[in-house]
Amino acid sequence: VDSGLTAIRLSLKAAGLKRGDEIAVPAYLCERVGRGLLQEGYSIKFIDVDRDYNISVEDFIKKSTGRTKAVIAVHSYGIPCRIEEITGYAGKLNMLVIDDSAQSFGGRRAGRLLGTFGDAGILSFGWIKPLTAMGGGALLVKDKKLREKARAMLQNRRDLRVQLIKLIKSLCYLNKPLYYRVAVDLYGIKGKDKAEDNPAPCVMENEEIVSNFQVLLSAIGLVQMSKIDSFNKKRVYNSLYLKERLAHLPVVL
Numbered sequence: 001v002d003s004g005l006t007a008i009r010l011s012l013k014a015a016g017l018k019r020g021d022e023i024a025v026p027a028y029l030c031e032r033v034g035r036g037l038l039q040e041g042y043s044i045k046f047i048d049v050d051r052d053y054n055i056s057v058e059d060f061i062k063k064s065t066g067r068t069k070a071v072i073a074v075h076s077y078g079i080p081c082r083i084e085e086i087t088g089y090a091g092k093l094n095m096l097v098i099d100d101s102a103q104s105f106g107g108r109r110a111g112r113l114l115g116t117f118g119d120a121g122i123l124s125f126g127w128i129k130p131l132t133a134m135g136g137g138a139l140l141v142k143d144k145k146l147r148e149k150a151r152a153m154l155q156n157r158r159d160l161r162v163q164l165i166k167l168i169k170s171l172c173y174l175n176k177p178l179y180y181r182v183a184v185d186l187y188g189i190k191g192k193d194k195a196e197d198n199p200a201p202c203v204m205e206n207e208e209i210v211s212n213f214q215v216l217l218s219a220i221g222l223v224q225m226s227k228i229d230s231f232n233k234k235r236v237y238n239s240l241y242l243k244e245r246l247a248h249l250p251v252v253l
Contacts, residue, residue, distance in 0.1 A: 004102040004124030005036045007139040011120035014150035015096045024071040026055040054081035070096035075104035075114050083117040105130045106228040131228050133221030
């Protein structure tokens with residue numbers, strides 16, 4: 001998928017969640033994720049976090065009700081949350097568990113990879129993430145029915161994107177500056193005259209540009225994935241180095 005947020009949205013929709021459904025999230029959350037959930041019409045219930053910035057199991061149990069349809073369990077900054085306790089309690093309420101490993105790719109808890117504990121696992125390959133492909137994300141799903149539904153929804157989304165590109169290409173021929181600007185900025189459609197106030201009828205230089213770019217990012221991601229263990233070892237080494245040399249300071253934020 002094109003981002004970790006898209007993976008979250010896709011997992012919720014595939015699981016049948018609807019507008020107004022309540023989703024439990026840690027109070028310390030990526031703003032983009034919270035905004036994305038609200039845009040989809042979901043109701044957010046913030047759960048307090050512990051000192052490691054991960055979701056507090058005690059507060060999760062306290063605040064969860066029959067209206068809570070899903071929980072997003074984030075492993076913040078590479079630190080595993082108490083995912084077993086979260087999945088255990090969520091199972092009692094028939095609640096969807098999204099195991100968000102966007103910040104912790106390659107991390108483990110009790111020997112098991114983070115992102116594999118919940119009903120759905122989320123990975124992100126943005127440029128500030130542990131594994132970067134300059135963009136993109138992935139959705140991990142155990143249940144076959146849920147996986148096939150998510151795959152079908154994703155294919156429909158791609159088909160819609162292709163139709164949108166064709167529509168914008170057609171609109172370019174209306175010689176409207178707005179349509180031209182959208183086409184140039186978003187889809188790489190270029191005309192002979194690039195002046196915004198006098199756009200010429202334009203053509204799609206390569207209708208496969210979006211698909212090809214995604215393939216390129218995927219290739220980068222696969223190479224990066226083979227190096228993730230060494231990347232994480234260096235991160236651990238660097239963090240221990242800093243921790244040791246800053247230990248004499250009275251307060252370290």
